[in-house]
Amino acid sequence: MSPYAAAATAPISTAKNPVPITSAQLERVVVVESSRWLPSLLSDLRSLEVSGANVPGIGDFRVAPNTANNVRRLLTVISGASLPEPKLSPFSGGGIALSCSIGNSELTFTAYPDQNDFVFSRTNEDDELADEGILTLEQPRLASVITAFLAR
Numbered sequence: 001m002s003p004y005a006a007a008a009t010a011p012i013s014t015a016k017n018p019v020p021i022t023s024a025q026l027e028r029v030v031v032v033e034s035s036r037w038l039p040s041l042l043s044d045l046r047s048l049e050v051s052g053a054n055v056p057g058i059g060d061f062r063v064a065p066n067t068a069n070n071v072r073r074l075l076t077v078i079s080g081a082s083l084p085e086p087k088l089s090p091f092s093g094g095g096i097a098l099s100c101s102i103g104n105s106e107l108t109f110t111a112y113p114d115q116n117d118f119v120f121s122r123t124n125e126d127d128e129l130a131d132e133g134i135l136t137l138e139q140p141r142l143a144s145v146i147t148a149f150l151a152r
Contacts, residue, residue: 037085038075045071048090059092064113067094071111074098074118077137081146083107100149107149109135122149 045068052062063071075086075098089097094113099106104127110119121132122145135142 035079035081035083038079041075041086041088042072044088045075045096048088048096052090060094061090061092062094063090063096064094067096067111067113067115070116070118071096071098073137074109074111077142078146082150083146102149102152105130105149105152107145120145125152 045063048061048063049065049068052060055061071088078086083100084102086098086100089099091097095111097108097110099108101107104123104125106121106123106127108121112119117134117136119133120135122130124130131145131148133141135145
């Protein structure tokens with residue numbers, strides 16, 4: 001998946017063809033300027049997926065392909081928000097956590113293998129749990145979780 005594409009369709013217009021063209025094969029373009037961290041984070045995610053290590057006696061830190069794809073979709077959705085650069089943290093079993101910090105506040109989305117939803121948690125400035133739950137990318141609550149985090 002390109003770091004410049006998301007899963008939604010979008011109209012395209014050209015000077016020769018001013019009428020918008022829509023296609024299920026065309027994808028909405030992500031404006032990288034709003035999230036300069038997106039290309040490098042997608043590259044880091046790909047590296048974890050391809051070359052993550054299975055450390056004997058400690059755990060398998062390879063990110064499962066379906067989990068990486070799910071995180072790519074999340075990154076594309078949240079890239080329009082003015083979030084600080086997220087950090088990726090793989091964990092044994094093929095999952096990965098994506099976390100952003102502002103001061104002592106933190107917003108974390110955790111993706112597990114074979115799951116299309118995300119477990120999230122948001123802490124406040126005192127490092128106390130302010131919100132938690134399970135989200136899908138289609139839920140309107142995702143925007144309100146991000147807004148609450150940015151509002152601190």
